[in-house]
């Protein structure tokens with residue numbers, strides 16, 4: 001059982017508007033019920049929008065999120081808007097943007113084809129869409145979860161069980177967990193895009209890579225996953241699992257993460273880009 005003060009919802013407001021919901025001691029968005037990762041300051045910094053604006057100062061950048069972006073100073077040619085991109089009609093005119101970039105927002109979108117339909121509508125003909133999604137299937141020593149399950153060795157079971165639980169919870173919420181590996185097909189399915197390129201990158205999680213630059217990626221991913229594991233607790237509890245089971249799943253996954261050199265943990269990142277077909 002959770003402590004009575006822990007899992008009770010309360011709403012937190014910014015400028016009088018209740019953008020956040022507090023549950024199990026974490027802060028979540030109040031707008032999109034399927035996006036169940038905490039909305040902490042680290043996550044909603046708007047880095048990509050600001051960096052693009054700094055690198056190409058003559059462009060105008062619009063950053064969209066379900067929560068207010070936590071920035072002290074917003075560059076002049078950059079603005080942040082609050083909108084749930086899972087809604088069927090985005091508040092932008094047809095052909096409004098030259099470039100649309102969406103990174104790691106899958107878990108907040110149940111109807112991905114509908115989202116792509118909106119992207120096609122608000123992107124100008126010839127405009128570029130860049131979609132970046134990590135795979136929700138994990139790898140150890142370059143073998144997928146399924147390959148480990150078929151083999152005789154046990155592998156990092158705790159790690160795999162956590163990811164299986166995460167996928168099951170997302171599926172219960174109506175999120176299609178196979179979207180990352182099907183992005184090309186989904187873009188093709190709209191009939192609105194051409195020059196579709198699907199690049200896949202292996203992303204290490206841990207301190208085992210020998211190459212210095214790859215090692216840095218592994219370290220950053222390790223830190224990101226160290227934060228992700230406890231952040232999933234609330235989602236798992238909301239799916240109806242008992243608290244002791246949830247805590248055990250997270251603990252076992254942490255054990256595998258913390259002895260990350262035993263198995264080379266990794267995930268795949270899909271970086272897919274395409275241009276809006278001219279009418």
Ligand SMILES: C[S@@+](CC[C@H](N)C(=O)[O-])C[C@H]1O[C@@H](n2cnc3c(N)ncnc32)[C@H](O)[C@@H]1O
Nearest residue numbers: 035043044065066083084085086103104105108
């Ligand atoms: C994992 S973070 C990634 C942040 C950023 N895109 C990046 O790559 O650094 C996901 C962000 O997407 C936002 N988000 C999730 N679902 C969304 C939705 N349906 N509409 C708008 N923003 C959403 C979350 O609030 C969060 O800030």
